Amino acid sequence: AVHLCDVGAGAGFPSLPLKIMNPQMKITILEPLNKRVVFLKEVCREIQLDNVECLNVRAEDYAKEHRESFDLVTARAVANLRVLSELCLPLVKKNGIFVAMKGAAGFEEQAEAEKATKILGAELEKAEEVHLQDGSARVNLTYRKVRTTPPQYPRAYAKIKKSPL
Numbered sequence: 001a002v003h004l005c006d007v008g009a010g011a012g013f014p015s016l017p018l019k020i021m022n023p024q025m026k027i028t029i030l031e032p033l034n035k036r037v038v039f040l041k042e043v044c045r046e047i048q049l050d051n052v053e054c055l056n057v058r059a060e061d062y063a064k065e066h067r068e069s070f071d072l073v074t075a076r077a078v079a080n081l082r083v084l085s086e087l088c089l090p091l092v093k094k095n096g097i098f099v100a101m102k103g104a105a106g107f108e109e110q111a112e113a114e115k116a117t118k119i120l121g122a123e124l125e126k127a128e129e130v131h132l133q134d135g136s137a138r139v140n141l142t143y144r145k146v147r148t149t150p151p152q153y154p155r156a157y158a159k160i161k162k163s164p165l
Contacts, residue, residue, distance in 0.1 A: 001026050005070040007059045007088050008032070008078035012040050014101065015074065019049055027052040028070070030059050059087040060154040068093050068148065076101035081113035081141070082164035089120040090149045098122060098143040106139020116165035121147035 001024045006015035009029040040054040073088045122143040
């Protein structure tokens with residue numbers, strides 16, 4: 001079964017809808033705010049979703065022991081892509097997929113993060129703009145992990161934020 005990691009899941013998007021649509025999928029949610037973790041665990045209990053692990057942990061810390069162990073990593077509304085790619089790509093298996101769900105500025109972020117995603121071992125596979133019912137634009141960026149992420153990444157969050165790749 002596909003093992004998905006949702007970084008900074010917030011209220012559980014996109015991981016919980018994906019789990020509902022693909023019940024065999026194994027989900028690991030990484031969320032630094034404990035009150036969100038409590039909420040997500042309650043939602044999973046209420047709607048009887050099994051094989052969903054909700055962890056109160058930062059992605060860059062979790063990656064130390066769980067490098068390259070996920071087939072699919074998703075993130076929505078977490079950070080600028082230069083920062084986000086360093087949080088997420090170390091978690092993706094070689095040949096796995098990273099999907100960054102970005103706002104209207106997604107294409108600009110993708111261009112700015114080209115160096116970072118390359119250093120971290122990923123290549124852009126697909127960039128698509130979607131429009132919500134209210135007419136606003138969103139950009140979904142799909143990366144394929146083609147090389148192992150160098151062992152020095154991810155760095156500590158303060159370093160990532162201060163000097164993004």
